[in-house]
Amino acid sequence: MPPPPLRPAGPDDILDLARLQIASWRAAYAGLIAPATLDGLDFARAAIRWQRAIDDGLRVLVAAEPALLGFITMEKDEISMLYVAPDRWRRGIGRRLLQAALASLKEQGRGEAGLWVLSGNARARAFYQAEGGRLTASGLVRVGTQELPQVRYVWNLAAPTVPEG
Numbered sequence: 001m002p003p004p005p006l007r008p009a010g011p012d013d014i015l016d017l018a019r020l021q022i023a024s025w026r027a028a029y030a031g032l033i034a035p036a037t038l039d040g041l042d043f044a045r046a047a048i049r050w051q052r053a054i055d056d057g058l059r060v061l062v063a064a065e066p067a068l069l070g071f072i073t074m075e076k077d078e079i080s081m082l083y084v085a086p087d088r089w090r091r092g093i094g095r096r097l098l099q100a101a102l103a104s105l106k107e108q109g110r111g112e113a114g115l116w117v118l119s120g121n122a123r124a125r126a127f128y129q130a131e132g133g134r135l136t137a138s139g140l141v142r143v144g145t146q147e148l149p150q151v152r153y154v155w156n157l158a159a160p161t162v163p164e165g
């Protein structure tokens with residue numbers, strides 16, 4: 001199957017972004033985030049947040065064939081979200097999105113890009129390590145009623161360390 005093309009998100013993607021984000025959260029965070037928090041994820045509220053984010057100019061890149069299969073968001077030099085549809089995990093979509101985002105940040109003259117991930121999110125951590133992320137920090141993040149450990153991965157964009165794929 002050819003890899004899905006990437007493009008910037010637009011207003012027509014808002015409902016699909018909300019849907020994919022909730023599905024990916026529930027699949028990725030079961031056992032990490034309290035069931036009450038995951039059960040409480042609300043599609044209408046998520047859609048409103050996406051509407052605001054798109055209106056405010058959040059940079060979002062989507063992989064779509066045309067059904068939405070994944071997305072990544074960039075805020076200054078931070079990768080703030082990266083989600084792939086659970087039934088398409090491990091098919092190279094996350095890699096394409098991350099590499100495109102890193103290339104775009106580099107093009108803007110950013111020297112570094114980074115992101116935070118829950119310490120217990122072994123799948124994502126294996127992915128970031130495979131994609132050349134450097135573990136640089138740890139901390140805590142509030143998710144619903146929980147305080148969870150998180151770690152930070154950073155990519156040096158000034159050096160040619162982003163793997164090609």
Ligand SMILES: CC(C)(COP(=O)(O)OP(=O)(O)OC[C@H]1O[C@@H](n2cnc3c(N)ncnc32)[C@H](O)[C@@H]1OP(=O)(O)O)[C@@H](O)C(=O)NCCC(=O)NCCS
Pocket residue numbers: 024025028082083084085088089090091092093094095096115116117118121123124126127128130131
């Ligand atoms: C993390 C995530 C974005 C990765 O995207 P993906 O499309 O599944 O990953 P890719 O297929 O591009 O994987 C690229 C490489 O990462 C590594 N990798 C990915 N998933 C892995 C896993 N489950 N175990 C070990 N290594 C893994 C592999 O080296 C893989 O290359 P390979 O398949 O050729 O061996 C995706 O799993 C996801 O959306 N997870 C749920 C949401 C989430 O946790 N997001 C991150 C929040 S910070």
